[in-house]
Amino acid sequence: MPKTPHVALLIETSREYARGLLRGVARYQQEHGPWSIYFEPHGLDDPLPEWLVGWKGDGILARVNSRDMAETIVASGIPAVDVRGALPDVGLPFIGVDNEPVSKLAYEHLKSMGLRNFAFCGTPRGENPNQDRRCDYFVSEVEKDGYSCGTWLGEQQRLRAHSWEEQQQQIAVWLRDLPKPVGIMTCHDDRGQQVLDACRRAGVSVPDSAAVISVDNDPHLCNLSTPTMTSIDVNPSRIGYEAAAMLHGLMTGNQPPRRVTFLGPPRGIAPRRSTDALHIEDQDVAEAVRYIRENATSGIRVSDIIARTKTSPSTLERRVKKLLGRTIKSEITRIRLAHARLLLSETEFSVAKIADKAGFSEPKYFCEVFRKHEGVTATEYRRRFRDE
Incomplete structure (x- = not known):
């Protein structure tokens, strides 16, 4: 009988992202195990478990959060994979989120609200390279369209040196000075919740004066926020699964990858009240966009949108294209595909049923459109992004 691998999971249970990683690891070992798992519930900043020093296991999956932790893992000589990436120079293979499509998705969502002012609220530069990339990609997307992007990273004084009240006051001052209305991306849900609280302190109305979108889709933080917070689901379960595979x-003799491994794109956006607004001065376009978002999955056509306005078809198309960067038909398709992706990853519905629920006239047409836009078949997408 082959030996059962002994694997240590140094992954916290205090964050939804980390819990998603654990779900992915669990699915992998159920399919390809069994593994003997060494695991204790803990927080990200908790000290290393005493048993790790001198442990003679076969593999380690870790959210490496300190040099002491990294050095202990490397010194053990045990095969290990990092699923945090905060310390890229420690010599451990890393697998994580591809932040470029995450930032692009956040920008496109805010831009589609009709916003033309943008900002990013993150953590001090150098604290986490992944969050730095998230900021840089977002700013790049904004500037490519000719707009400017304000940033607040707490760079002058490290945030941990301040109390919650002092942090909130700093963010509130920054928020008051931003041009309004503004679309704000935050580096993660923790910061997003802080921004929404600071908006209340600063008297900035959400989503009318500031629309906020965050990352990780932690249901507890997102629904505890006032108003509830829109967030991007980066599908940590898939990352945990692929990290376990790596x-x-x-553990079976493969060489570690020479480069970091980024998985993407994200699963999609979980829309909530913090971005539930349209900032489009052109009333015909605003009405058209609102109608599309409310009815795209009901099988509407371009002619249905045009019939609701007194504007000529060519004029309405031109104005929609100018404001959204895509045609009416493309906007309908975008909404339908977003709904289809959600159904593929979260339900047991057949592809044919999903095509119908997403507003496509025929399953075959849906499959063609999905593959064209996503680069994979609907069935393959489900396999890759399913969070079981």
């Missing part, structure tokens, strides 16, 4: 390879 570790399995290392």
Whole structure:
């Protein structure tokens, strides 16, 4: 009988992202195990478990959060994979989120609200390279369209040196000075919740004066926020699954990858009240966009939108294209595909049923459109992004 691998999971349970990683690891070992799992519930900043020093296991999956942790893992000589990426120079293979499509998705969502002022609220530069990339990609997307982007990263004084009240006051001052209305991306849900609280302190109305979108889609933080917070689901379960697969390879003699591995794109946006507004001065376009978002999955056609306005078809098309950067038909398709992706990843519905629920006239047409836009078939998408 082959030996059962002993694997340590140094992944916290205090964040939804980390819990998603654990779900993915669990699914992998159920499919390809069994593994003997060494695991204790803990927080990200908790000290290393005492048993790790001198432990003689076969593999480690870790959210490496300190040099002491990294050095202990490297010194053990045990095959290990990092699923945090905060310390890219420690010599451990890393697998994580591709932040470029995450930032692009956030920008496109805010831009589609009709916003033309943008800002990013993150953490001090150098604290986490992934969050730095998230900021840089967002600013790049904004500037490519000719707009400017304000940033607040707490760079002058590290945030941990301040109390919650002092942090909130700093963010509130920054928020008051931003041009309004403004679309704000935050680096993660923790910061997003802070921004929404600071908006209340600063008297900035959400979503009318500031629309806020965050990352990780932690349902507790997002629904505890006032108003509830829109967030991007980066599908941590898939990252946990692929990290477990990478570790399995290392434990069976594979060489570690020479480069970091980024998985993407994200699963999609979980829309909530913090971005539930339209800032479009052109009333005909605003009405058209609102109608599309409310009815795209009901099988509407371009002619249905045009019939609701007194504007000529060519004029309405031109104005929509100018404000959204895409045609009426493209906007309908975008909404339908977003709904289809959600159904593929979260339900047991057949592809044919999903095509119908997303507003496509025929399953075959849906499959063609999905593959054209997503680069994979609907069935393959489900396999990759399913969070079981």
